[in-house]
Amino acid sequence: MRGDSEPVLRGHWFVAVAVSALVLASVSCGGGDEDVVDVFAAASLTDAFTDLAAAFERAHPDSEVRLNFAGTSTLREQLLDGADADVFVSANMAIMDELIAEGAVAGQPQVMASNTLVLAVPIDDPGRVDDLSDVSRPELLIGVCARGVPCGDLAHRFLELHDVTPEVDTEEPDVRSLARRLADRELDAALIYRSDVVADHDHLRAVRLDPDRYEPLESRYPIAAIDRDDPGAAEFVDFVLGPEGRSVLEQWGFTVR
Amino acid sequence: MTTRRRLRRPPWVLVTLAALAVVFFTLPLVGLVGRVPWARLGTVLTSSVVREALALSLLTSIVAALISAVLGVPLAWVLARVELPGRSVIRALVTLPMVLPPVVGGAALLFAFGRRGTFGGPLYDATSFVLPFSIWGVIVANVFVAMPFLVVTVEGALRGLDERYEDAAASLGASPLGVFRRVTLPMIGPSLTAGVTLAWARALGEFGATVTFAGNLPGRTQTLPLAVFVELERDRDAAVAISLVLVAVSLIVLVALRDRWWRRS
Numbered sequence: 001m002r003g004d005s006e007p008v009l010r011g012h013w014f015v016a017v018a019v020s021a022l023v024l025a026s027v028s029c030g031g032g033d034e035d036v037v038d039v040f041a042a043a044s045l046t047d048a049f050t051d052l053a054a055a056f057e058r059a060h061p062d063s064e065v066r067l068n069f070a071g072t073s074t075l076r077e078q079l080l081d082g083a084d085a086d087v088f089v090s091a092n093m094a095i096m097d098e099l100i101a102e103g104a105v106a107g108q109p110q111v112m113a114s115n116t117l118v119l120a121v122p123i124d125d126p127g128r129v130d131d132l133s134d135v136s137r138p139e140l141l142i143g144v145c146a147r148g149v150p151c152g153d154l155a156h157r158f159l160e161l162h163d164v165t166p167e168v169d170t171e172e173p174d175v176r177s178l179a180r181r182l183a184d185r186e187l188d189a190a191l192i193y194r195s196d197v198v199a200d201h202d203h204l205r206a207v208r209l210d211p212d213r214y215e216p217l218e219s220r221y222p223i224a225a226i227d228r229d230d231p232g233a234a235e236f237v238d239f240v241l242g243p244e245g246r247s248v249l250e251q252w253g254f255t256v257r
Numbered sequence: 258m259t260t261r262r263r264l265r266r267p268p269w270v271l272v273t274l275a276a277l278a279v280v281f282f283t284l285p286l287v288g289l290v291g292r293v294p295w296a297r298l299g300t301v302l303t304s305s306v307v308r309e310a311l312a313l314s315l316l317t318s319i320v321a322a323l324i325s326a327v328l329g330v331p332l333a334w335v336l337a338r339v340e341l342p343g344r345s346v347i348r349a350l351v352t353l354p355m356v357l358p359p360v361v362g363g364a365a366l367l368f369a370f371g372r373r374g375t376f377g378g379p380l381y382d383a384t385s386f387v388l389p390f391s392i393w394g395v396i397v398a399n400v401f402v403a404m405p406f407l408v409v410t411v412e413g414a415l416r417g418l419d420e421r422y423e424d425a426a427a428s429l430g431a432s433p434l435g436v437f438r439r440v441t442l443p444m445i446g447p448s449l450t451a452g453v454t455l456a457w458a459r460a461l462g463e464f465g466a467t468v469t470f471a472g473n474l475p476g477r478t479q480t481l482p483l484a485v486f487v488e489l490e491r492d493r494d495a496a497v498a499i500s501l502v503l504v505a506v507s508l509i510v511l512v513a514l515r516d517r518w519w520r521r522s
Binding site: 071073074076077139141143146147148149168169170171172173181184185186 | 367371372373385387389390468472473474475477478479486487489490491492493
């Protein structure tokens with residue numbers, strides 16, 4: 001019995017090792033002949049850039065766009081740790097400036113779009129929220145982004161600017177997870193971007209805040225190629241800043257100037 | 258026992274591979290310690306974020322370990338001793354959180370016990386009680402991921418136990434519960450300690466299920482691992498300092514308990 005099973009077992013081992021090696025090899029080589037553009041973009045750009053990448057690939061059949069979405073501060077750490085990217089889109093100027101100062105981004109940044117911070121509620125507004133001051137009501141479940149994340153810094157600045165002390169129940173690490181919780185009605189209100197509301201307008205809506213009392217705050221999105229001389233990256237940046245890119249961004253609730 | 262021979266020279270293949278494994282575990286720690294901001298360490302560790310996170314982590318992980326023991330020991334006993342139909346299915350169900358990505362567990366908890374969840378919904382309508390975003394949410398997430406470690410450890414010990422001692426106690430007139438308390442429990446003592454410790458350590462390090470189910474709020478639901486995650490993006494020095502605390506607390510407990518843990522029977 002034992003003598004029979006051992007060679008078989010050894011064979012399995014060999015196959016397993018060979019298959020793993022093949023898989024590893026194919027993963028690490030990837031791509032092939034196509035020009036791959038690796039784009040690191042802020043989480044709030046998830047929908048817009050998924051569309052943009054598809055449009056770019058249609059216009060440039062030989063190119064492939066690979067997208068990596070995360071909170072801008074996560075992307076900053078990835079880039080500082082040497083992640084292989086071609087284009088970086090930040091959700092605020094500060095982090096882009098920091099990466100340029102650190103030498104992790106060499107291209108010239110250009111402001112691509114801006115996004116407005118809004119007080120959002122689930123579509124049926126279970127907490128009956130109609131003013132920014134409602135975020136201080138202790139019986140409501142309120143969410144913001146964590147400090148250090150662009151939408152969190154913006155939200156805290158907005159609240160301080162208007163002297164509102166919120167009764168926060170959770171500080172989410174990125175704006176998409178916050179919007180998700182709100183859409184699932186786990187929260188009653190949250191400070192997110194207008195684009196997040198547009199992206200999920202079946203479940204979310206923005207509370208109309210009196211613009212005279214609450215001057216709207218905006219986040220600006222700079223885009224830059226990681227390397228100065230990278231034709232593929234330059235092509236993608238130009239496409240995003242061009243008419244097609246602008247129309248996609250506007251469609252997803254961003255302001256383009 | 259009697260045939261055990263002392264090997265004069267351990268095979269070099271085994272020694273090399275074992276050394277490689279030790280190096281593999283050691284290098285990340287070296288990397289972490291190398292990044293520790295020693296000059297700022299005191300300031301960072303006494304900041305309110307770290308103090309609150311440490312207190313919350315210790316409290317929730319200890320409570321979770323205790324709850325795991327209260328529910329998990331009886332469960333382990335039932336799995337080891339009672340002929341149940343579908344016992345293997347129950348065992349698979351109980352060990353599932355060990356292999357499931359914790360974030361999946363957190364999402365499942367949310368769908369069950371969230372404010373709009375299958376069971377959390379009616380609870381909220383009746384009592385206005387919301388489990389997520391509260392310290393109880395953290396504890397529930399911790400118990401979910403930690404209890405399986407205790408159940409597996411204790412069940413293993415119960416299976417390895419010589420049942421003749423229990424039979425003898427029963428034949429001398431001890432009630433079934435009395436046998437369990439006076440004979441079984443003391444005999445699996447070391448494994449029980451190991452199980453509780455493992456569950457506690459798992460709860461202390463828990464991240465995915467907690468952030469998904471309980472959210473993240475300093476002072477209420479932000480445990481040490483969540484603080485590390487948030488600070489990694491804001492202040493790396495702080496993240497490294499908190500990580501050092503986690504490593505230190507875990508190592509101290511694991512080393513202190515090593516005798517009970519490794520030296521079984």
